Amino acid sequence: MSTARAARRPWTDLRFFIGLALIIVSVVGVWLIVGAARQTTPALQAVRTIVPGEPLTSADVRVVDVELGTIAAGYLTPATLEPGLIATRTITEGELVSTAAAADADAGRTTSVVVQSAVRVPAAVATGAVVEVWAAAPLADGKGFAEPRILLAEATVASVDHDSGPLAAKSTTLELIVERARVGEVLAAITDGSTLSVVPVGARS
Numbered sequence: 001m002s003t004a005r006a007a008r009r010p011w012t013d014l015r016f017f018i019g020l021a022l023i024i025v026s027v028v029g030v031w032l033i034v035g036a037a038r039q040t041t042p043a044l045q046a047v048r049t050i051v052p053g054e055p056l057t058s059a060d061v062r063v064v065d066v067e068l069g070t071i072a073a074g075y076l077t078p079a080t081l082e083p084g085l086i087a088t089r090t091i092t093e094g095e096l097v098s099t100a101a102a103a104d105a106d107a108g109r110t111t112s113v114v115v116q117s118a119v120r121v122p123a124a125v126a127t128g129a130v131v132e133v134w135a136a137a138p139l140a141d142g143k144g145f146a147e148p149r150i151l152l153a154e155a156t157v158a159s160v161d162h163d164s165g166p167l168a169a170k171s172t173t174l175e176l177i178v179e180r181a182r183v184g185e186v187l188a189a190i191t192d193g194s195t196l197s198v199v200p201v202g203a204r205s
Contacts, residue, residue, distance in 0.1 A: 040065040117198040
């Protein structure tokens with residue numbers, strides 16, 4: 001009897017076929033997972049820095065094929081770039097545009113306002129930078145200004161114009177993206193003759 005068992009061929013044993021099937025299933029599963037991970041999806045990439053409130057159009061993005069896997073639904077594609085979308089936060093040049101960074105224009109809560117900084121703004125402050133706006137109100141006697149206070153703790157730079165002239169005095173004009181609810185405060189500071197100073201976040205006027 002022991003001789004008969006020793007002579008039994010392995011492929012006549014049911015366990016042999018079960019083991020072989022498990023190996024095949026495992027290999028196929030790994031192949032499918034790897035293949036799925038390597039699949040690319042068309043997504044939109046910003047060709048320039050886009051600030052909050054700006055419209056998202058085909059001129060601002062390019063189509064790239066990327067491997068996003070299961071998170072592909074979290075990014076805009078050519079098919080989901082619909083008219084009327086705006087950026088809800090700063091999207092830097094070269095960044096993939098996520099669905100969380102876009103919203104319908106009707107839901108926008110920001111707008112732009114132009115201010116002139118009384119202090120020279122560093123060259124590093126460019127489109128997309130986050131800055132503080134300080135205001136110093138004129139004194140009642142017209143002699144000087146009160147101590148500066150923070151008017152806006154956070155605003156996003158839409159554009160910068162470093163004004164320069166033949167004299168040493170120079171100023172900087174900036175278009176800032178601010179919350180609509182704060183526009184009135186900014187305009188009031190401009191009309192009452194306050195001096196405004198724009199400084200990078202973390203710095204001090």
